[in-house]
Amino acid sequence: MSSAQSVRSSLRLWGASLGGLAVTFLLAVAAWWVSRQVGAVKLPFGIPGKALEYPLWAALLGVLGNVLLRALKMREYLQPGVHTELYLKIGLVLLGAGVDLTLIVSAARGAILQSLVMISGVFFFCWWLAGRFGLDEKLRAVMASAVSICGVSAAIAAAGSVLARKEQVTYITALVILVALPLMVLSPLLASALGLSQTVAGAWFGGNIDTTAAVVGAGTLYGEQAQKIATIVKSTQNTLIGLVAFLLALYFASREAGAGTRPGVRVIWDRFPKFVLGFLLASVLYSMGVIDGGKGTTIEALKNWAFTLAFVSMGLELSFSEFRSMGWRPVMVFLLVTLFNTFLALGVAWVVFTWLFPVG
Amino acid sequence: MTEPSKKPWMNEDWLAVWIAFLLIALATIGVLGKNGINIVF
Numbered sequence: 001m002s003s004a005q006s007v008r009s010s011l012r013l014w015g016a017s018l019g020g021l022a023v024t025f026l027l028a029v030a031a032w033w034v035s036r037q038v039g040a041v042k043l044p045f046g047i048p049g050k051a052l053e054y055p056l057w058a059a060l061l062g063v064l065g066n067v068l069l070r071a072l073k074m075r076e077y078l079q080p081g082v083h084t085e086l087y088l089k090i091g092l093v094l095l096g097a098g099v100d101l102t103l104i105v106s107a108a109r110g111a112i113l114q115s116l117v118m119i120s121g122v123f124f125f126c127w128w129l130a131g132r133f134g135l136d137e138k139l140r141a142v143m144a145s146a147v148s149i150c151g152v153s154a155a156i157a158a159a160g161s162v163l164a165r166k167e168q169v170t171y172i173t174a175l176v177i178l179v180a181l182p183l184m185v186l187s188p189l190l191a192s193a194l195g196l197s198q199t200v201a202g203a204w205f206g207g208n209i210d211t212t213a214a215v216v217g218a219g220t221l222y223g224e225q226a227q228k229i230a231t232i233v234k235s236t237q238n239t240l241i242g243l244v245a246f247l248l249a250l251y252f253a254s255r256e257a258g259a260g261t262r263p264g265v266r267v268i269w270d271r272f273p274k275f276v277l278g279f280l281l282a283s284v285l286y287s288m289g290v291i292d293g294g295k296g297t298t299i300e301a302l303k304n305w306a307f308t309l310a311f312v313s314m315g316l317e318l319s320f321s322e323f324r325s326m327g328w329r330p331v332m333v334f335l336l337v338t339l340f341n342t343f344l345a346l347g348v349a350w351v352v353f354t355w356l357f358p359v360g
Numbered sequence: 361m362t363e364p365s366k367k368p369w370m371n372e373d374w375l376a377v378w379i380a381f382l383l384i385a386l387a388t389i390g391v392l393g394k395n396g397i398n399i400v401f
Contacts, residue, residue, distance in 0.1 A: 032401065054401075089376030090383070097384055278377035282384065291388055298393035301401035302383050 013080060020081015020316075027065050027312045028305065031058035055217035058308045059181055062315015069316070084313035085153065088213045089275040091306030092231060095216075096282030097293025098300055099228050103359070104283055107229055110203065110357035111236035117348050118207045118341075119240055122148035126337040133333050138164040141248055142172050143330065147337050150238045151176040151211030157241045157271045161249035171322040175334050177314055180214035183338075188221040198225035199359045200349050206233025207345035210338075213310045220307070224295075229359065233349075235276050242271035 035054040043052070069075035126144035135143070138159075145158035152173050159169040187209060191201035202225065205218040212234050219230035246267045285291045293299035323331065353359060386392045392399050 086372055086376055086379075089373060090380045093377055093380030094383065274371065274373035275376050278373075278380055282380070291384055293384070298387040298399055299384055301399045302387060302392070304401040305399065306380075 016077050016079070017081040019074075020078040022081075023065060023069070023078055024082060024309055024312050024316065027061045027316075028058060028308045031061045031308055031312060032305075034061070053221050054304065054308055055220050055311050056185060058311035059184065059217065059315045062312040063181075063318055064315075065312070066316050066318055075316075079317075082313045082316050084213060084310050084317055087306050087310035087313060088216070089273075089278075091216070091303050091310060092212070092235070093275055093278035093282050094293060094299055094303035094306060095228070095231055096279035097286050097291050098295070098297070098303070099232075099279075099283045099286065101283050101287040103228060104232055104280070107199075107232045107357075107359050108236070110352045110359065111206075111233045113356065114203060114207055114233060114345075114348050114352045115237040115240060118345060119148045119237065119244065121344055122337065122341050123244070125340055126333070129336060130330070130333045133329055135330055135333060136168075138162045138252075139168045139172075139326075139330060141252070142168055143175075143334060143337075145241075145244055145248070146172050146176050147210055147334065147341060149241055149244060150234065151180065151214075153212070153238065153273065154241050154244070157245040158248055160271075161245040161267070162252045167322065167325060170319070171326045171330070172334075173317075174319045174322045175331065176210045177318050178320075179334065179338055180209055180211045181314070181318070183209045183342075184214040184217040185221070187218045188226075191222055191226075196350075197354075198223045199229050200353050202226035202229030202231075203233050203349035203353045204346050206230040206237065207349055208342050211314070212238065213307075213314050216307055217311055229353075231279075235273070235279060238273045239276055241273060242268035245271045 031054055034057045035052070038052050038057070066075060069078060123144045126147050127140055130140040130143060141162045142155050142158045142164050146152070146155035148154075155169055155172045155176065158164070187205050188201070191204060196204065201222050202219050205215050205222070205226065206229065209215045209218055215230050215234045216227060219227035246265060249267060282291070282293070286293055291299065293303065383392070386396075387399075390396050
């Protein structure tokens, strides 16, 4: 590539990144404005406007922005400026600045137990079912990791371990977001109908919904304590990505002839979600009274902005085009496993957080 | 993934932690907030 071409390509990337960033921020401000307007009014059937909180509007406006950008043929161009995971991780660290360490400690045992049961149960169920449907082994590994651990991040980590094709990752990522968006809205409604406590509901969202952004969204819609517990449970699950990625790499390396060097345990640290350490540090500083991210503070407002940006980005990233290339058979498997995941997580969250390790 | 990709200059997780703590510091010293740039939600 000549230097003039290289400069042109760099400028194009910068333009796309800034454009994507500007669109995300504009939609986030619009979502904030709409949620404030709706929050002040009473909706039909006596539903208070406040019930429709910002995650809903942010995701909805993200999807609308997605449709509009596609119509203008600009979505692909602006994609480099859309950063769901980054905004989400910033929001999670900021959330830590309002969570007392005692809550993390008291929820940790239950969160670890639930994560171990959920990951092993859902992973092997998905692996078995996908095998019955005759799916490719690498697609099975990526899907099982995504649905049992934490959606997009786990799909990417597993794909790196098993050397899956790029299309398989984008396909699973699209599926994860497509299923997570309705679950983010439906789960709090179901939890309310079932009369679940904030703790059990939060643990359920953390165990059931695949992608962390939607877990936080569902928790926010249900209540403050639910948001915190959902985040703790999901973060605990996230920390196990590294271990699963390592085991998958080991399994595929042993099966594939000439796979080269065996994977090292270093992959466990490489795949470890470091933002969890930031979340814990922020919580320690909050518990010591050094910082305050509690209700009504500037840090809480920053956290809400970060999450709004993440929800908007999630809507912007939604894509259907991958389904054409890979067909609808994996969709069936994914939906069936999600159904299994929903019921298993409800039972496990209820038993663990009501009977075994209740959180005060 | 089979395609070799260029390694980013900083891991996204650490970048998020740095940005979050920068925002926390700015909020704690008052650059962001009621007496500075007012971030409301």
